Amino acid sequence: MSGRERKHVPDFLLCTDAVPIVVDVKPGHRVARPENAFTFAWTKRVVESKGWWYQVCSEPPRVELENVRFLAGYRRDWLFETGLLGELGVADLDGLPLGEALKAAPGYPRPLVRSALLHLLWTQHFTFDLTVPLNHATMLRRLA
Numbered sequence: 001m002s003g004r005e006r007k008h009v010p011d012f013l014l015c016t017d018a019v020p021i022v023v024d025v026k027p028g029h030r031v032a033r034p035e036n037a038f039t040f041a042w043t044k045r046v047v048e049s050k051g052w053w054y055q056v057c058s059e060p061p062r063v064e065l066e067n068v069r070f071l072a073g074y075r076r077d078w079l080f081e082t083g084l085l086g087e088l089g090v091a092d093l094d095g096l097p098l099g100e101a102l103k104a105a106p107g108y109p110r111p112l113v114r115s116a117l118l119h120l121l122w123t124q125h126f127t128f129d130l131t132v133p134l135n136h137a138t139m140l141r142r143l144a
Contacts, residue, residue: 071121095140
């Protein structure tokens with residue numbers, strides 16, 4: 001390019017059913033730096049000339065990152081009573097706010113139910129809008 005040899009190793013190659021996707025990851029404040037912008041533009045041209053897709057990713061929005069970091073505290077399966085997880089897993093909680101869902105297992109202390117529900121959010125048994133701060137009004141959705 002421009003009579004100069006260029007080298008760049010992207011961060012990820014995602015092999016999808018549609019087309020391969022090449023991904024570069026860079027902190028948001030460094031994406032627009034001229035040397036990075038040039039490298040990304042050059043990489044995009046090369047990748048797209050092959051019929052592949054190219055993407056530059058940065059950190060997620062603040063609220064989304066805070067939600068994920070918070071839920072990560074509930075990721076360890078062995079810390080949760082399997083009976084409670086099973087009971088909540090089959091309960092009809094789709095469309096309920098998190099605060100109402102706490103009543104779904106009356107035989108268990110509320111702090112345990114809350115922790116189990118947060119674990120089920122982490123494992124994506126239930127989902128919610130990550131772009132809004134997680135709270136008692138957060139609506140639970142069951143994956144189809």
